[in-house]
Amino acid sequence: MHQSHDAAGVPAPAEFLEHLPPAPLPITVGSSAMRFLAPLTPSRTDRKFAYFYSDPARGSGWLELEGFRPSDAERIHELVRMEEIVRVVGAEPRKNADVAYGNALIFGSNNP
Numbered sequence: 001m002h003q004s005h006d007a008a009g010v011p012a013p014a015e016f017l018e019h020l021p022p023a024p025l026p027i028t029v030g031s032s033a034m035r036f037l038a039p040l041t042p043s044r045t046d047r048k049f050a051y052f053y054s055d056p057a058r059g060s061g062w063l064e065l066e067g068f069r070p071s072d073a074e075r076i077h078e079l080v081r082m083e084e085i086v087r088v089v090g091a092e093p094r095k096n097a098d099v100a101y102g103n104a105l106i107f108g109s110n111n112p
Contacts, residue, residue, distance in 0.1 A: 001053070003061040012059065029068065030075035034083070041087070042080045049073050051080055 006012035023032035040053035045062060054060040065073050 001061065001063040003059045005061065006059040007055075007057055014059075028075070029072040030079050033065075033068075033072075033076045034079045037076070037080065038083060041083075043084055044077075044080060049077060 042051040
């Protein structure tokens, strides 16, 4: 992380290295990374796997993903893009509360 301004908006250059703990088994690496990144409101830069961030508690600047497998870094990049879209258009709408039935049940079967 390359901080350019502190939380008050005053120029305060600093560099940080954040180690993310391994993701527990049911959680993917991308989901685990986004738990850290989402509060920083990441935005893509012109460099892949480098993002601007703005955190009211920490400050702002840019960060770069390092040490991830290429497939995990790609997934994180997609998730950051989705976060950007959600900030612009809002979250996916939920079903109407007045719908009394759920989704159709699909039973698994090995029978062709």
